[in-house]
Amino acid sequence: MQNVTLIISLVLMLAVGLVFFRAVRAVDSDTPLTDVETKRSRLIWGMMIVGVIVTLGSLRDWPHAIPTSGDIVQVNATGGLWYWEIDTTEVPLGKTVVFNLTTTDVNHGFGVVDEEGTLLLQTQAMPGYTNKVKYVFDKPGEYRVICMEFCGIGHHAMVNEFEVLAELEG
């Protein structure tokens, strides 16, 4: 996801940059500019159509949906200054895991990174609320929990771990 996001962003940024570059060069143009409002309308309609497609495509399956039945593993985690308390150190491979997040003090951000350091999921942890986020781990190994919301001088050190185990399957 992250690499695709980076590539798409850079391509689109470059495209917008090239349009500006052409506009700068066109300051000296002798050719009259025609159909300005038609071009503007096409641009607006084009953006609207792309927007509708992207919105429907990206939200059709609600990204925050939490399953309420089936084979679900619940993991409860609580953030505090500056620790993560997780009610298990082992999580099964290939099953839907629902993380229930809260905090005892300030806002924290529960982020899970794999052994390569790639962020897989996150949710905010807030005092007085329980946020839920689901994930299906497809690789066994050690996963780190880090803090994704600034919470004071120990923010960067708020790290914990859990293990995803294949033998816990089924």
Place this chain on the structure above:
Amino acid sequence: MSDTVSKQAVIEPHATAVKLTMLISGAVFALMMLIGVIMRASQGGLIDMNPAFFYQLLTVHGTGMVGTAGFSGAGIMWYFLGRHVPLSKNMYYAFMVLFLLGVVCILSSTMIGGFGGMWTFLFPLPAAQAGAAWPVWAAATFMLGYVLIGVGFLLYYLAVGLALIRKYGGLGRALGWHIVFGRAEADDAPPPTVIAAAAVTVFNTLGTVVGAAVLIASLINLYQPGFEVDALLAKNMTYFFGHVFINAALYMAVIAVYELLPEYTGRPWKSSKPFILAWSAILLFVLAVYPHHLMQDMVMPAWMIVMGQIVSYLSGVPLLAVTAFSMMVYMYGAKFKWDLASSLLVLGVAGWTIGAVPAIIDGMVVVNKVMHNTQWVPGHFHIYLLVGQVGMSFGFMAWLVKDKTRSSEGLGGLDKVLLTSFAAGSAAFTLMFLVSGALSVPRRWAIHWPEWFVQDRIATVAALVVVLSVLTMLIRYATGLARSNET
């Protein structure tokens, strides 16, 4: 340059106050950027820094940059709005004094008191760490500083709003609604500056009031912990205020483009129907888009998160299809001479538009799940604030002294070096943030893991290039001002 347009541009109301505003803004921008270089060097392991001190610096940097962007934007808007409506000089000085008093409070709180709760002061962190990481007075002084700045801005918008109502008979007419929703002819439309000023006045007044409310609640909570504030409500209010305020800084600065580019193209920027509709849309979008900051708060109503994604995307339409598109049309075939001012203004709009791309993409829920609060976020906001807002501000400053510098005709050799170093340095600096975001590097971490050092170190060098170019532009502006005073 068109004589017709340049003759209209000779009115300079409250020029001294605005020039001073821009001098202070330029100096603070440069200082905050220097702090940015130091922080990136620290993250890259090039220098050792105590994490507590890092977070104090980050708080100063964020608060200083956001506040100064607002301050410089306010200076630009006041200067040009004064060409169209009479404004109260005393109100502007009151705004400046309150703003600077607020700055003194914030600097005392962070650099003496050790407050490091970030510019977003997210409830209940200021109180939760009071007495531990920083004294209670430091947290209180920080929030008092914000309140002073907020009161200053409310006075500023009161003066603007009253002036607009007196001349146009209401904010709706100042927004041009009688043209698009009534029977008035397009010739009766207010100038673009008036329409922009009316929209910013409405949304930033609302933003500032909401910000003041959450600040006062946090202040009471600091001394009376029994006075509890709902954390989700406080978060909503804080991000509403923060989002609206920083957008106001950009939308006030773009007024310099509306007013100054016509001097170069010889074509006045017109308040066409698409322009008026675009600004009405901007007014709505700026107020409605803030839930895109809360996409990882799953307890938020789903419709608000969806609204955050949709409005985030829609916000790009008036920016690209009206502001950027119109600028390109006005420039087309205009055969104007480039100088530092016009180049920075065009670069500013380009930076703003280009920076909107990764911001809009981050505003999608599926992307936000893995990009939120990574360095992707400072990646996109540094593009539209550094290249966009700071670019337009320095463009305005270069225009203010354009007859008073050695390279007053066209784009001199030094100007080309400054432009290139500012643009290239900013591009490299922000690209490293985006790359780090894609590599899942969290934002706001004092200590970085060694595998992230490469981007941090490249960013440090790039940021240094930006700082040097900005410092030189600041010196150029200050010497230009000194020469104006001599003549």
